[in-house]
Amino acid sequence: MGPIEGKIDIESEEIPLSSSQATNKAHTFDFEASHIGSHSKVSSLGVFRQIPVKPFRSAYVVLITAKINVLLPFGPLAILLHYLTGKHAWVFFFSLLGITPLAERLGYATEQLAFYTGPTVGGLLNATFGNATEMIISIYALKHGMIRVVQQSLLGSILSNMLLVLGCAFFTGGIVHHRKVQHFNKAAALVNSGLLLMAVMCILFPAVLKYTHSEVHAGKSEKALSRFSSCIMLVAYASYLYVQLRSQHNYFGPVSEDPVDEERNSNSDEEEHPDMTTWEAIGWLAILTVWVSVLSGYLVDAIKGASDSWNMPMAFISVILLPIVGNAAEHASAIMFAMKDKLDITLGVAIGSSTQIAMFVIPFCVVVGWFMGQPMDLNFHLFETATLFITVLVVAFMLQEGTSNYFKGLMLILSYLIVAASFFVHDDSEYDN
Numbered sequence: 001m002g003p004i005e006g007k008i009d010i011e012s013e014e015i016p017l018s019s020s021q022a023t024n025k026a027h028t029f030d031f032e033a034s035h036i037g038s039h040s041k042v043s044s045l046g047v048f049r050q051i052p053v054k055p056f057r058s059a060y061v062v063l064i065t066a067k068i069n070v071l072l073p074f075g076p077l078a079i080l081l082h083y084l085t086g087k088h089a090w091v092f093f094f095s096l097l098g099i100t101p102l103a104e105r106l107g108y109a110t111e112q113l114a115f116y117t118g119p120t121v122g123g124l125l126n127a128t129f130g131n132a133t134e135m136i137i138s139i140y141a142l143k144h145g146m147i148r149v150v151q152q153s154l155l156g157s158i159l160s161n162m163l164l165v166l167g168c169a170f171f172t173g174g175i176v177h178h179r180k181v182q183h184f185n186k187a188a189a190l191v192n193s194g195l196l197l198m199a200v201m202c203i204l205f206p207a208v209l210k211y212t213h214s215e216v217h218a219g220k221s222e223k224a225l226s227r228f229s230s231c232i233m234l235v236a237y238a239s240y241l242y243v244q245l246r247s248q249h250n251y252f253g254p255v256s257e258d259p260v261d262e263e264r265n266s267n268s269d270e271e272e273h274p275d276m277t278t279w280e281a282i283g284w285l286a287i288l289t290v291w292v293s294v295l296s297g298y299l300v301d302a303i304k305g306a307s308d309s310w311n312m313p314m315a316f317i318s319v320i321l322l323p324i325v326g327n328a329a330e331h332a333s334a335i336m337f338a339m340k341d342k343l344d345i346t347l348g349v350a351i352g353s354s355t356q357i358a359m360f361v362i363p364f365c366v367v368v369g370w371f372m373g374q375p376m377d378l379n380f381h382l383f384e385t386a387t388l389f390i391t392v393l394v395v396a397f398m399l400q401e402g403t404s405n406y407f408k409g410l411m412l413i414l415s416y417l418i419v420a421a422s423f424f425v426h427d428d429s430e431y432d433n
Contacts, residue, residue, distance in 0.1 A: 058276040062105055062284050069105070074098040075295050082298050088305020095299040096325040102292045103133040109288060113281035115274040131157070131353065131361050132289060137296045137322070138365050142374050144300060148428065150369075151380050152318035154362050155388060158196075158354045159419055160323035162395045165331045166350040167412025173338030173346070174406025184343035186402030192351045193396040195240060199358035200389050202229040206379040226377035227370055230363030237359040315428040319384075320420050327353075343404060351395070383426060387419060 063069060075098025082091045110129040134157055141149045173182055206222045206229070215221035276284070307314045324331075334349040362378070369376025380388070394415055398408050 058280040058284065061275045062109065066101070066104065066108070068101045071097050071101045075102070075291070078295065078298055082302070087309070088302040089309035091298055092302035092306035095295050095302065096321070099133060099292060099295050099299065100325055102288055102295070106132055106285065106288045106292065109281050109284040112274050112276050113278065113285065116278045116281075129285065129289075131356050133292055133296075134357065135361055135364065136289070136293050137299065138361070139368060140293070140296045140300045142365065142369050142372060142376060145374060146300065146303070147369075147374065147376050149300070149303060149314070149318050150365055150376065152315055152384065152428075153322045154357055154365070155380060155384050156319035156323035157327065157357050158388065159319065159391055159416065160327050161350045161354040161357075162196075162391055163412045163416035163419065164324070165327060165334050166346070166395065167409045167416060168331065169334040169338035169343075169346045169350065169409065170404045171406045171409025171413060172335050173341065173343065174404060174409055176339045177341055178406065182338075182341060182343050182404045183402055184347050184404065186400070188344070189347055189351060189399040189402070190396075191240075192347075192355045193392070193399060195236070195355050195359050196351075196392045197396070198236065199233065199362070200385075200392050202233055203362075203378045203380055203388065204385055205229070206377055207382055207385045210379050211382060222379055223375065223377050226366055226379065229378055230366040233359050233363040234367070237356075237363075240355075240359070313424065313426065313428065315426050316420075316424045319423045338404075347399075351399075383422075383428075387422070391415070391419070 063072070074094045078091050078094035078098055081087060081094065106129055134154060138150045138154060141147075141153070206226050209215055209225060210222050217224075274281075303314065303317060306312075307317055334346045337343070337345040337349070366376050366378060395412070398404075398412065
């Protein structure tokens with residue numbers, strides 16, 4: 001038998017931390033159709049047939065090659081601490097660390113499956129698995145009746161993507177390319193801003209209805225309005241997917257590049273090939289989803305104990321800590337693509353993910369809570385709703401010119417620090433379960 005290098009000759013195919021999340025979030029933004037289309041075109045050329053399929057190749061690629069996988073052992077460690085010590089603070093902390101690489105690997109497995117699908121199926125896959133971690137954590141919290149944790153964690157994901165992730169990307173991209181102005185597709189950014197404003201409208205009305213005491217049926221009108229609005233939001237998001245995948249690819253596509261850059265990018269796309277077969281990708285999606293579900297259960301159970309141990313508000317943990325860790329991989333990918341002057345992909349990671357959560361994940365959780373018998377609604381209360389409204393307005397103004405620089409990024413980062421400080425001093429005890 002030959003040496004190990006002869007059996008698994010993929011050492012040189014280093015998979016960076018952010019590759020899967022970047023492609024995953026980029027698929028759900030407005031240029032996803034062309035990107036997935038290139039994947040399917042590559043697979044149709046039979047590139048994968050030229051790759052020798054060796055035993056355990058996919059396991060090696062998924063579990064070994066990504067540097068972020070050094071955090072994988074923290075997942076079993078969190079479960080061990082749960083049964084041996086019962087210290088919720090440590091269980092919560094290690095569960096967060098353990099879920100981080102799983103979220104990144106979920107995106108990678110989705111990317112691999114997208115090689116074999118068309119644009120429509122690929123887009124739906126990425127819409128489903130792009131925020132799978134947030135959805136699983138939310139469903140577990142819903143089962144335990146932790147409505148505020150669900151609302152605040154999803155709100156925090158939107159705030160983190162729009163202010164922190166996008167701000168850091170604009171800042172680093174502006175520093176690296178300080179001698180020129182970076183451009184992105186203004187039309188695509190404005191469409192996503194419009195969807196986010198629609199989500200704000202749907203979230204705002206139940207809160208106004210509740211706090212103005214103008215409900216026709218006290219305690220019922222608010223939930224009825226939330227459930228109706230959630231169905232409308234899901235229809236709007238499905239229509240958005242249809243439009244961007246079927247009708248107006250070019251209108252929503254990336255801004256035009258120089259001919260030399262276009263040729264370079266097309267050559268790099270042609271060199272891409274899948275690292276696993278279709279069924280291997282499906283199998284890893286199932287395995288990773290189950291493991292995320294297991295860790296999410298321990299994470300949700302430990303939130304309250306961690307809040308008491310650290311003397312930290314539940315609102316701060318839900319809005320700031322959970323999303324920062326959950327978005328770590330896409331945070332790195334957004335910065336990487338901004339430094340490469342690929343702002344359309346950066347916008348796909350940050351704003352595209354925020355649109356998914358606002359228009360798909362939040363109403364999906366309302367509908368799931370409806371079937372579970374949980375009083376999940378769109379009333380995020382005045383403080384959280386006002387924060388979301390101002391954030392969407394600030395980001396919409398930053399995107400309206402279709403350009404970015406380091407100053408815009410700095411403003412977004414500073415705005416996020418203000419939001420974090422606000423939630424650290426925000427008393428939400430009246431609504432905590």
